[in-house]
Amino acid sequence: MTEIDEAAMRHVLGHFATGVTVITAGTEAGPVGMVANSFTSVSLDPPLVLFCAAQSSETWPEIQAVGRFCVNVLGNRQELLASRFAQKGSDRYAGVDHLISGHGNPRLVGAIAQIECRIVAEHPAGDHLIVVGRVLEMEIDESESADLHSPLIFYRGDFARL
Numbered sequence: 001m002t003e004i005d006e007a008a009m010r011h012v013l014g015h016f017a018t019g020v021t022v023i024t025a026g027t028e029a030g031p032v033g034m035v036a037n038s039f040t041s042v043s044l045d046p047p048l049v050l051f052c053a054a055q056s057s058e059t060w061p062e063i064q065a066v067g068r069f070c071v072n073v074l075g076n077r078q079e080l081l082a083s084r085f086a087q088k089g090s091d092r093y094a095g096v097d098h099l100i101s102g103h104g105n106p107r108l109v110g111a112i113a114q115i116e117c118r119i120v121a122e123h124p125a126g127d128h129l130i131v132v133g134r135v136l137e138m139e140i141d142e143s144e145s146a147d148l149h150s151p152l153i154f155y156r157g158d159f160a161r162l
């Protein structure tokens with residue numbers, strides 16, 4: 001079997017453009033969250049989505065223990081928020097406007113869509129875990145400004161806009 005180099009894999013797969021999400025959960029110790037661009041929809045009936053959590057993530061076990069999460073789809077003005085929620089050892093919520101939903105999940109103000117889920121399956125996949133969530137509730141930003149509806153993009157290792 002040909003060995004696939006990690007850097008080459010990052011480089012080639014980076015040509016697949018994605019949106020950017022922050023996966024949040026409300027723990028007893030307070031809100032947690034992590035950036036994920038591995039999010040995708042899976043099934044309409046039942047309504048399922050997934051994201052992949054790194055086995056090395058320190059935030060994932062906290063979300064896992066809660067059993068629920070909110071997928072906050074970031075808009076094109078939220079690059080700083082994305083950087084903050086990908087940084088280790090910082091207070092990710094400092095100064096970040098958020099509301100706690102009826103399901104107990106933090107909803108980040110300004111996200112263009114929010115999808116609240118219950119964890120229904122976890123499938124190990126190499127150095128990641130495929131996390132499947134059943135959608136409980138969804139919302140999109142209905143504000144007038146079309147610009148706010150434009151997503152933040154991740155492409156070739158960097159943030160971009162449409």
Ligand SMILES: Cc1cc2nc3c(=O)[nH]c(=O)nc-3n(C[C@H](O)[C@H](O)[C@H](O)COP(=O)(O)O)c2cc1C
Nearest residue numbers: 034035036037038052053054057058059085086154
């Ligand atoms: C654009 C972008 C996308 C990311 N996507 C994922 C992802 O899909 N899954 C993941 O586990 N980490 C992803 N990360 C990394 C995590 O956000 C971050 O490194 C991680 O949460 C580190 O903190 P933690 O140990 O508290 O989880 C991504 C980072 C960036 C900047």
